[in-house]
Amino acid sequence: MLSDQQILRIPGPSPIPPSVQRAMSQPMIGHRDQETKELLQRIKPDLKPLFGTEQEVNIITGSGTAGLEAAVVNTVKPGDEVLVIVTGAFGDRFAKICAAYQIKTHRYDVNWGEAVTSDAIKEYLEKYPSIKAVFATFCETSTGVLNPVQEIAEAVHTHSNTLFIVDGVSCVGGVEAKMDEWDIDILVTGSQKAMMLPPGLAFIAVSERAWKVIENNTQPRFYLDLKKYRDNLDKDSTPFTPAVSLLFGLEQVLRLIEQEGLEQVYARHQLMMKMTRAAFNALDIPLLTTDKAASPTVTAIKPADFQADELRRILKEDFSLTMAGGQQHLKGRIFRIGHMGYCSPADVLQTISVIEIGLRKAGKTTELGKGTQAAQEVYLR
Known part of the structure; x- marks a missing residue:
């Protein structure tokens, strides 16, 4: 062979499209130079349709797990109660991240290979009214299950005042996502799956409701502080050194998606x-x-x-x-x-x-x- x-x-x-590989091989530019500023200006509006949102999509240099951890550390703090819907290994990862930050974590475990039902989540939220956030996995990579996040979002917001936070790492860019219409508060994905890039970028879109919670959350964070990313993105910049070559590739990915x-x-x-x-x-x-x-x-x-x-x-x-x-x-x-x-x-x-x-x-x-x-x-x- x-x-x-x-x-x-x-x-x-x-796999990476050849045109994306060629884009990533461009000569390096300064990450604080005008060229990078203009690159981000071109990227920002084209990311929004993939998430189905009018919010800006924050870009973190890190894996999808960095995006999941950012979603946790920015919205809840030690002692808060959360519900994690576990339909496989990556729902389990969300629970482990919460536990690592001493967050009181309720698990709703579903048989691997099955999707969660919105009725089950309604009952759980009525039983535990102190829950501050519900974490779910859109596509559970370990089992090939696509959870009905639109229905879950409706259940969450009808029966509680909690945030609904979704791991979309293995499907955003490959399945329809309507973050604003479905009332999802945070939607996360990574670069290395349907986004057709190498590993190294996490993308996080945040609702207005979630930003209010983040603003008032006293949980310490530094590299993963989403407020830093939001404030810098407003100025077409990033708070820390970005993966510039991946941004070159991302621009070409968005061009390919637009063409198709x-x-x-x-x-x-x-x-x-x-x-x-x-x-x-x-x-x-x-x-x-x-x-x-x-x-x-x-x-x-x-x-x-x-x-x-x-x-x-x-x-x-x-x-x-x-x-x-x-x-x-x-x-x-x-x-x-x-x-x-x-x-x-x-x-x-x-x-x-x-x-x-x-x-x-x-x-x-x-x-x-x-x-x-x-x-x-x-x-x-």
Whole structure:
């Protein structure tokens, strides 16, 4: 096989468009110079539609987890009560961040592979009226679940005066997000997934209601102080040294999204999800989630008659195709396919075809081409 060829089909980091790679290779500029100021001026308005907000989107140099921690440390303080909805490993991470800051954390745990229901959250908030914020995961990367954040937001704001804070790291840019219309108070994402960039940037949009809470929050913070980012962004700057090369890439990403059209981007992700799910249904290999709960950006598969990690090993060795494994108690029991960002139906067809060969080598008796055909038929429909 070609030593330089890597077929990356994990739910982040995701492949980088060549034009974005070229943009990131531009000569370095001073981060306090006029060129960077103008770069941020061009970027700012084009980020807003991806979040569905009229608020400015703050840019932090750091991973998606830095964005999640910023959402916690800016809105609540030690002793405050919060509710964290845990539908997988990244909901669990939100809970761990809260616990690290000595915040009284209520967990609402959902079976991994299932989405949370808004009725359950209504009941929980009525039971615990002192909760100051509700944290949820939009797309739970570890399970391929897309939680109904619009319905949850309505439940939160109808039955409490709390903030609703959402981790959108593995789906913003690939699924519709209407932060303002849905009444989400903070929406976070990262650069390395549907945003088609390398890891290194976190994006955080904040509602007016959340800013009022942040202004009055006495919890100490320094690098992750969102007020610093807001005030500097108003002046087309950043409070600390930004990842300038990633900003070059971000400008090109936003240009590519504009060229394709945001609705077409969302439709492409829906199509890739349906093609992937149809393929595994045709191959009689169980999916972890229902169609209703499925994410357009990542699909989790739970095989019953072959080893998930053995299939992953074969595909990596034979085809340089990388898929993700399971996390925590699902380790070794599932594999996950990322179909987000710089990914097309052609990439899905390639992936399914290669997986069918891997299944044979892993010892599963299956008809070659059956999954690929099912995906092709979805595309043609």
